[in-house]
Amino acid sequence: MSAVGTRTGAVHVLRRSRRRTWTAERSAVAGALLATPLMLFIAVLLIYPLVRLVSISTGPPDGLGNVSGFFEGSANLRVLRITLLDSAIVTVISVAVGAVIAWSMHTTRRTSTRLLLWAAMILPFLMGAVNKLYALGVILQTQGIVNKLLIEVGIADQPIEMLYTQFAVVLGMVYQMLPFAVLPLYASFRTINPELVLAAESLGAGRLRALMNTVVPLALPSVLASATIVFMISVGFVLTPVLLGGATAPFMASFINSALFDFYNLARASVTSLVLLICALVVVVVALVFLGRERLSKAVAS
């Protein structure tokens, strides 16, 4: 900033009668003009719809009673509990496994390992969101390759129903979230020098203790930030529960889907969405308080 300042000073001397701002920063007015289209987008396509969601959810028939009514239905509570629990399981698995994978990507010296790990992160992404679920369905179906393997090895003597179960949904969500967890973690791990571990080991720490005392404290904030993001995205998954969990999967998203398209019940779909949104917001606020905005937006941006 000071370098820019002195340069600006020098430039002032050269300035001719024309009034001009010698700075690479645009004025607040120009900035506001540049940002106007985005602000319009945000107002019309983000804030207004969310406000409308709240107004429908708390409108007729019972006002706020609609929302509290949601928590009175035991079926609703069960669905909410399963959704949050499964999302939490998915988050823990994705971030824990993701951290190990990201650390190996950072430290491995074998090109083949690195190459395979990167291929594993990228190839599913290239396949497309719906095709991924299709591919998992092909693998998990009763005559699928997993069942064939289980029978061949002798673990099972007849095909196990895996598709259209909660297991399939959790597996599918991990399949999609793992690369999502790895990439930001890898970006943050790259700032950690692997020699720290060697240094700790040279001072007599075991490998695990060395990792615990050097890498973990440095990495923990970014791990938690990426867990927050993974959880928020998991909670909102629609395609996975519907396609891998089947029509009756007890997930909020399938619930909303059928409320809207099978029963045309906009009010119920809105209330359910609002509850889901509030759960996600609570998580974000907690993360903001404990981790700060900087780390969270870094986890989003990479």
Next chain:
Amino acid sequence: MSSGRLRAHAPWEMAVYGLEKALKAFVIVFLLLPAVLVIVLSFSNDSNLAFPPTTWGLGQYEALFNSDYWIGAVGMSFVISVPTALLCAVVGVPAALALERSRIRGKGPLWALGVAPLVLPGVAYAVALYTFYIDARLIGTIPGVVLAQSMLAMPFVIIIVAAGLRRIPRELELVAMSLGASTMRATWGITLRLLAPSIAASTLLAFMVTFDEAVLVTFLGGGEIITLPKATYDSVRDGLDPVITAIASLLMLFTGALMLLTTRLRGDGEQPWGS
């Protein structure tokens, strides 16, 4: 991995190593197997999805290219994704410029709201838009879907272009101005010129994101707007049609090529597969 080892390892530490290796192997198989299997099965001529296939051929690809349903869906995907990507660039690039290079207030909230669609639970956001679109009679319209998709893909443009701007020294504009260029000319001639690769990369990414989006199309498309992901979703709901193996394989090629182009354009020396 064994070089630089400074002391002998206890057996349980070796077990941890083994576990880490096994985990790596499992993750690689878990993530790659579905994709590889789909590619292999796309060359099967069987009517079921048995593995290994009993007959080989290009039957799935023939079925795909002879189907009006799938070809129409691909067309619709372009009709939605191209305008969406362009709209994202037109709105997102100036916004990134404002966020990085201007003195407007409230950058924090603007940034947070701009990238919010990325992390909002998808289904909740889709229902929120649905409630608005019902009132505005935008359900099942192309402009409606394009607008919604633009909001969803906007974060990618904002994030990538802002990152690109941070890599361009601000002093360059000052130099141009000290040589007599107006602010406008310095912006166009220096900053935007240097930013062009980032803009192109972010627009491509917005295109890819939209091309692959199924949730908003399902909620807001009203059954009339059938893009490729939406068509696939409808098909998979009814069962596992082998023709999708061909779609998935071709999509891997298509998206792979676009991804490669995007990384080339951004060219920040970040070659994951290199050393």
